[in-house]
Amino acid sequence: MSVAGRRKLPLIAAALACAVGLAACGTKQDTLSAATATPFTVLLDFFPNADHAALYSAIDHGDFRAAGLDVQLQAPAEPAEPLKLLAAGKVDMAISYEPELLLARDQGLRLVSVGALVQRPLTSIIALPGSHVTSVADLSGRRVGTAGIPYQAAELQTALIHAGVAPSSVKEANVGFNLIPAMISRQVAATLGGFWNYEAIELRLMHRDPTVIPIDRAGVPGYDELILVVREDEAHTDGESIRAFLQALTRGEHEVRADPSAAAAVLTRANPSLEPKLQLESIRQTLPAAVPADPTKPFGWQEPASWASFASWMYAHRLLAHDPDTGLPPFTNEFLPGQGI
Numbered sequence: 363m364s365v366a367g368r369r370k371l372p373l374i375a376a377a378l379a380c381a382v383g384l385a386a387c388g389t390k391q392d393t394l395s396a397a398t399a400t401p402f403t404v405l406l407d408f409f410p411n412a413d414h415a416a417l418y419s420a421i422d423h424g425d426f427r428a429a430g431l432d433v434q435l436q437a438p439a440e441p442a443e444p445l446k447l448l449a450a451g452k453v454d455m456a457i458s459y460e461p462e463l464l465l466a467r468d469q470g471l472r473l474v475s476v477g478a479l480v481q482r483p484l485t486s487i488i489a490l491p492g493s494h495v496t497s498v499a500d501l502s503g504r505r506v507g508t509a510g511i512p513y514q515a516a517e518l519q520t521a522l523i524h525a526g527v528a529p530s531s532v533k534e535a536n537v538g539f540n541l542i543p544a545m546i547s548r549q550v551a552a553t554l555g556g557f558w559n560y561e562a563i564e565l566r567l568m569h570r571d572p573t574v575i576p577i578d579r580a581g582v583p584g585y586d587e588l589i590l591v592v593r594e595d596e597a598h599t600d601g602e603s604i605r606a607f608l609q610a611l612t613r614g615e616h617e618v619r620a621d622p623s624a625a626a627a628v629l630t631r632a633n634p635s636l637e638p639k640l641q642l643e644s645i646r647q648t649l650p651a652a653v654p655a656d657p658t659k660p661f662g663w664q665e666p667a668s669w670a671s672f673a674s675w676m677y678a679h680r681l682l683a684h685d686p687d688t689g690l691p692p693f694t695n696e697f698l699p700g701q702g703i
Contacts, residue, residue, distance in 0.1 A: 399432035405453040410633040412644035420614025429606040460585040472594040475693040477662030478586035487575040489552035498525035507550035510536035516679040524581025585672040
């Protein structure tokens with residue numbers, strides 16, 4: 363679901379816990395257990411939804427508890443809060459987006475990503491049939507709605523140039539939270555900001571048959587849409603808890619893959635406002651994007667070349683004030699199952 367769409371819906375925090383065994387994963391054998399579970403608070407990027415299916419399955423199956431962690435999931439009062447609250451020490455981990463982490467680090471927050479929940483962009487250019495937009499080239503001379511986020515403007519510009527369209531010929535309109543209504547009312551010919559695994563599915567379930575162009579297929583460098591972020595100092599001092607968390611989360615992802623319907627049921631129990639059919643379809647379509655392109659890499663893998671490419675793109679578009687190649691890397695894979703041992 364888009365950042366914009368997430369801001370307009372009710373926020374619901376949820377936490378579940380029970381007990382079941384945890385199997386180690388990865389090329390090396392990691393075994394972690396504890397008689398007493400350690401509290402571990404994770405701040406979601408928004409309300410519980412299909413993007414968080416592995417987290418809720420790991421809780422429901424007792425995987426975190428078996429790894430020695432009492433994981434509590436919280437939803438933020440505002441979507442802009444997670445990284446700020448994490449940096450302030452209010453939570454142990456936050457779910458965010460790669461562009462948001464790069465912006466936060468550029469502003470001096472000492473944070474680092476330790477794993478990816480979704481390994482490619484979900485953000486898409488979406489249009490309805492009545493607009494007669496079936497490609498980025500069709501946006502020439504048209505009006506495109508975004509949520510007004512700076513890097514969305516840069517993504518639109520990149521997509522237009524890649525398609526041979528003069529950016530000056532396209533009018534960007536900040537429609538805020540109203541991406542789908544703006545298209546239905548024909549206020550805009552298309553939007554950039556909705557997710558192919560949420561808004562696009564929602565429109566299909568409404569029999570709207572949208573055109574959907576993921577931005578990484580329109581000239582924008584690929585990036586990890588959803589990431590797991592901790593404080594840099596915690597990465598140095600609390601590696602055991604981070605490693606245990608990621609082992610359990612890997613088990614949760616396997617459970618989602620084995621039974622998407624059960625995972626959707628867990629989600630809708632956590633957030634009864636969710637539409638079950640939409641969540642199940644979103645889980646099914648997101649599963650391929652939740653694992654690395656390289657099958658030899660563990661769940662959560664973050665590709666160094668991809669991070670470097672996207673950070674350079676942000677810097678080239680003046681979204682970052684500081685050269686991202688200086689200082690410590692914004693991510694690490696060392697805590698993933700089978701890594702860094």
